Amino acid sequence: MSPKNDIAEVSQESLYRIFTIPEAPDSTLGKIEKHLSENLMGFLGEHIVAREKPLQEIERDFDKSQIPEEPQFVSDHTEFLLDKLVAHSVHTASPRFIGHMTSALPYFLLPLAKLMVGLNQNLVKIETSKAFTPLERNVIGMLHHLVYQQDAPFYNRWMHSAQHSLGAFCSGGTIANMTALWVARNRLLQADGDFAGIAADGLAAGLQHYGYSKLTVVVSERGHYSLSKAADVLGIGRKNLVSVATDSDNRIRIDELRKTCEQIAKEGGKVLALVGVAGTTETGHIDPLDDMAAVAEEVDAHFHVDAAWGGATLLSEQHRPLLAGIER
Template sequence: MSSSPPIPVDAPSASHPIAGKDTLLDKFQDRLRPPHTPDSDVDEGFEDDFPDEFPFWYGGASGVQRIERRDTPGLSTASDDETDVSGETDAETLLNERRETYRDHDSVLHYFIATHQSEKMLDEYLDGIIHAFLNEPAPVFAAHAETPETLQAKFGKSNVPNRRQSVGDGASVETYLQQVKSNVIDKATRVSSPKMIGHMTTALPYFHRPLARLLAAMNQNVVKIETASTMTFLERQTIAMLHREFYSGDDPFYETYMHHPEHSLGVFTSGGTIANVTAMWSARNRALRPRPEAGFKGVEREGLFRALKHYGYEGAVIVGSKLMHYSFKKAADLLGLGDDGLVLIPTDEGFGMRMDLLREKVEELIENRILVIAIVGVAGTTETGSIDPLLPISTFARKNSIHFHVDAAWGGPLIFSLEHRQKLLGIENADTITVDGHKQLYTPMGLGLLLMRDPNLGNHIRKTANYIIRTGSVDLGRYTLEGSRPATSLHLHASLHLLGRDGIGALITRSATLVRQLAARIQGWPTRAFQCLHEPATNILLYRFVPSYLRDKVFEGVGGEVTEEEDERIGEVTRR
């Protein structure tokens, strides 16, 4: 081999990885030599944002490479003093230049090869932040300490910073996390606090925090088996476990369908909204399915207008309670029905859907040749926690061959409570059921699922492609509205195994008991300052504050019934 150019005086010794055998200089001179990966990395983690040694792949010339831009208003153009990298340079000059400008190089590759020590230091730093967030008492304010305007001001920059620290806007991991702690974490809503009882987001079992880190490290994409070899089957198993709780299938049923590539017992989603949309999508497609003998290719091929025309319908609607979740408005919009495609049925004094009005309305729709895509029963409304009469609804829907969907995003886990599961009587007849893991199954946010009673239902919305979600594969993305998804099913799998049926049931029963006790205390409060608006069906209680001058009228009827204006006044005072 020809002699190498002289090593600069301030270069590392011959034993150093850069200047020893197979040096960086050699690699510049002999580009045909195969690259190698360093045995160890000396990145000091977030305290030293650049490693002390730069690896062999920094083989390009230094400086800012020119980017040709069109003269577009609002976009800066490359300046004339930027370095032109088209010229050649010898290896020694290149190495010297690289060593002098290394700390300004825009490389981020070292973030992908962090050492055990650097990650350990980062984890310890984050552990302290998490402990403080979860355990240190937060100050109690009569109103928010920060207004939306002051919080908005902390996030006013819209430019993406340069990576190079020399230009003044780059940040180390440590600096970035300090900013996140100050601007985000310290002022974040503490949903796990016992003082936060007015929301459906609560504290989590501790094991979900390390599981979340594990999922980030694995970074599985469950859209296809190629990027989620084991998680694909774990997700199908988890769906089957919940499917069995609601539908009570036998062993042969789940042995046949749990992992069958051409059938689906349900799908995971990012939440109840996507689950409800998927339910309505599958119901519509099944109602307007292909009829090859009549030359009709189905709604998913020919569209809603031609499908309704083929079947002789004048329109299509979704029917449910007026307390139905707002996600059904989105579903009606996406399916081409519009807001008028939602038919809302009034509720009774217990906030359950009135069966008499449901029968009357559906019979009217059928008579007028309007397709009822689905009847939606709610098991745990957002406002009151009320449960619709699921058994009569299911019987009526089946009699009229209408898809019956139960939105059990909140109340579904009552199925685990021996004391309360009878409130879900009739849910076993539902064609589809929405359940949210991130509500009462105690998983992190972003986990919902849709259960399908008929394993063939998913085939009405199944999609395939040549490069992914292929025909005959077990790719989960064939049946989901969403494409790429994280393997959040592991969180629910963990909750079901670690909390167990009896553990989840105990949590549900305890929560419902506490709400009943709260209702009793409110109703027996000596000053009658608060009014319960219903008997809690689950573990949600709706109550309001009553001003002193209206209490005799509200509780005793003194002076007549409460007027609409007075009722609005009570609501306004309560919101304050």
């Protein structure tokens, strides 16, 4: 263990200390690790202070724009983190905390997270992930089965195929919405004759080749704002994310949806995708997905379901029917 304010010199001993030997058990970091492992709730309860500190005061602890010149061992820096960061974090695991999205995590995540950080695999390629890539494909297969319910030979054929993919894991709902609409966009404006496809020739060439004045994405007025980010990033344009009125249950009105699609077609636009919401962010309501899928077929549009929030409902035999139509 280093005495406090020990200078972290560049030396072989420092390197060993950082990469090989755990810092001594009685170092600050060692104590934190023990406390976290033995009693996470106790640790959080003890270190997160309930007293409110004005945000401006907290900002003053993080107001230096220069990267520090003096190296420091993590144990020494950890005291700063405990005092300035952990102490004023939000205690989302507190039994008195009410939050619909961020709450206590199941205990097993902590040791598993540690294992994963320790293994430090990189799923960018099999050379750096080996067993993790088959595991990833396996879990994607399970999620695919949860939605599409194909038979065993289907999964035997495709799940571990290096040339195919049954899906893509995304780091969150925003990236998932973006990825789904990206796929839809690239399928709509695919290669055809002289046109090499949007991925190669770009959006302007794609619109011109197919004779569309614009692409639109249609979602209920309860759609998550990440969809407008997706419309922006994909070159569709935020104004071309068209919202449709909902009923008294915050579910998209199918009559209004049809009218909206007709209007877009009249203006020379093309409906790229309809987006059903399976669990609106604020209220958890689920759009009538089957009816929406039928409209998507009618107007020849991709059907995407944003199930970032409610997708896990598929795991419940009892409530699964609420998402009927997601497979379309």
